[in-house]
Amino acid sequence: MPNKISKKQTIPSKNDVNPAQNTEKLAQILQQFEQNYKKIDKRITICGDSGCLAQGSQKVYDAFKTELAKTGIGFCLEITPSCYENSLYLCKSGCQGFCAQGPLVNVEGTLYTKVRAEDVPEIIETTLRQGKPVERLLYVNPKTGKRCGGTKDIPFYQKQTRVLLADCGRLNPEDINEYIANGGYSALQKALNIGPEGVIAEMKASGLRGRGGGGFPTWLKWENTRKQPGGEKYMICNADEGDPGAYMDRSLLEGNPHAVIEGMIIAGLAIGAQKGIFYIRAEYPIAAQRVQKGIDACRKLGLLGENIFNSGFNYELEIRYGAGAFVCGEETALIASLEGSRGMPRPKPPFPSQSGLWGKPSAINNVETLANVPYIISKGGKWFAGFGTEKSPGTKVFAMTGKSKNSGLIEIALGMPVKDIVYEIGGGPLKGDKVKAVQTGGPSGGVISGENMEMPITYESLQQIGSIMGSGGFIVMDETDCMVDIAKFYLDFCVDESCGKCAPCRIGGYQMLQILKRITDGQGEAGDIDRLQTVATAMQKASLCGLGQTAPNPVMSTLRYFRHEYEEHINKKHCPTGRCAKLVGFEIIKTSCVGCGACKRACPAQCISGELRSPHSIDPNKCIKCGQCYAACKFNAVRRG
Amino acid sequence: MSNSSNEELNSIVDKWKDVKGSLVMMLHAVQDKFGYVPRSAAMEISSRAKIPLAKIYEVLTFYHFFKLTAPAKHQIAVCTGTACYLKGSQELIKALETELGVSAGQTTADGRFSVTALRCLGCCVLAPVMTVNGKIHGHVKPADIPSILREISKGEEQNAQ
């Protein structure tokens, strides 16, 4: 993996590329691609991102290859001049969004869900040969019971505004030609024509705010960096996606790497950098490979290197890896890591725009922020500002997970009421009919409780209720999720990830975690809630970086809306959801128990008795409430409560 | 360290040693080759790239990604990202502990299995998720753990034959 990345950026020699021809070159590529694409009769797009891969999409892809070869239908895996006339294009895309229904296969606009390799011959026969849909593979709208032909009929997609994600699940992420044929790198061309000031003005008109969590206006960050004296400046892409329950940035990098690369080039132009660096999580090797492949392709076409489009602009891109430290998502820590040191934050100011990498002015932007840039430059800031609200313009990608019926990667226009996202796009909770809360902002965020479901989702509204937009984690929780437990989960994460440089975070976080552990273990004491609040305030006020300042948020937010749950844990030593194992009892329901003995074997305290094939029972006095029996029973015969 | 691995190490150091701030990248390359960062490799980097050994270990121990001991034969990783946590990843870790006698972050005494906790693998729809030697298993129940482990052992026997 890392060894494949070349040390020195090889700038193409003048013989390779004639910059003067670059502008025409884009037109040429486009024309060539269109000529090649004309030969394509039909297109099958198979989702090749993690969610679908884990559900077997590679097998489906392979089955298409073997079955098509048997039928003699000409097909190609790449669009090249050597594609046959009237051939079929078998394309592997990034995440198409509806991961819960994967593997997804799109045949000319007809979306097939949960496709198995065994279904492939039928798809070929029915859809490709006879032109009819394979009904049983179409998604069923749970409200109407009707089968949906394509994404436009599926409620999950209907309420979304898919701009970034449209291309992400459609294009072949490894084919720069296809990106160019869809308008790619024309934004760069335009950016070079309007110049850095023009770019910044367009960004200002768009109102785009940073998608990494803070929501800082992107144009202002660029202008601040641009204004700094000196010729050496750096553009940095923060692809260290740290929220432990979210994957938007990875999906964008894997599904549409060229949008982010083009964004990085335009950003570099705007701030006056000669070099841009992708700081990518080491756990994302595929994302890094795709970006590297994209960079190489750009260099070959003269979209990177010297004198890009004959404009006099020289720019190079390279990749550096993170190494599994959440704090490195913080700008100053990220810079320390890029300099080869431990990723420890330092006080701001100076801001990176003043003194960043190697002490030079640097701008750091999130992956999604950068992916928006080519669209904004191409279509205009006004177009972008047409989505969303006045103060929170544009669309935002979320990874919707947890206890909702539909989960996956979604994109909405900001300002959409939370309940529409949860109930219309998400289809409501998995079990029951009420969503208890939605968590946004990951370890730095908070919960949106039932009473706030009508609220439109914007930077300001989320802040008002004590959460944050964050980078796009959107975790749906139902009645079985314990709010004290979830707060403990996030705090545990922050304590684990604290770099230890400053005392409020290092000691305060540990103290808060001990109190929460005590509460969930049934040892909570009167005054614990006040203690939590006191330490939290100290951390928020005195921590050096965002990690420590925001780590108490999940606790404070759940306390604000679910204080009664904390009180029940502390005063009654009871967990209302049954999630905190030590605060519940376990009991075997005689009528459901088949006497398989699985619980008995799993019980470490040997307190379950019963003969095989007759109902078992638990001795409550010996039970250590470990929950193993509950987990082991396949017949839902162990009750927890 | 064998001659060939020594050569590989040299080429890694030579590739990066003149690039500013490349220690993390160098360590990545080493771990990519050997599966972990052996002490001998750290010492070699120190002397060839003229980086104090203390600095190398300061960096190595700061980042979770770097491993200082050889990886186990079979690597089991449980996702403890938010979605998987909500759907019971802790119970999977407990079940592995019952079966293997090691908790997250440890390796069995015979070096056959290691158990680690990972964060979001991007297939939250399959939560809780675990990987066995890189292969993703979704919707895992604690009760599935014994059979998953048996499958690994079976594969091992078949390979041995």
Ligand SMILES: Cc1cc2nc3c(=O)[nH]c(=O)nc-3n(C[C@H](O)[C@H](O)[C@H](O)COP(=O)(O)O)c2cc1C
């Ligand atoms: C502890 C911590 C972790 C962070 N992790 C990330 C991250 O994973 N990705 C990200 O883009 N920003 C992260 N940020 C925010 C960045 O510091 C920075 O604000 C952001 O990358 C700026 O880009 P934007 O203006 O485009 O949002 C983190 C901040 C803190 C304090």
Ligand code: SF4
């Ligand atoms: S707040 Fe926490 S993570 Fe940030 S510098 Fe202080 S100890 Fe390190």
Ligand code: SF4
């Ligand atoms: S909770 Fe644990 S100790 Fe109690 S009966 Fe179940 S398995 Fe045994």
Ligand code: SF4
């Ligand atoms: S595992 Fe469930 S069904 Fe089997 S004996 Fe225990 S309680 Fe009964």
Ligand code: FES
């Ligand atoms: S991974 Fe296939 S739709 Fe998300």
Ligand code: FES
């Ligand atoms: S949280 Fe486990 S895969 Fe996302």
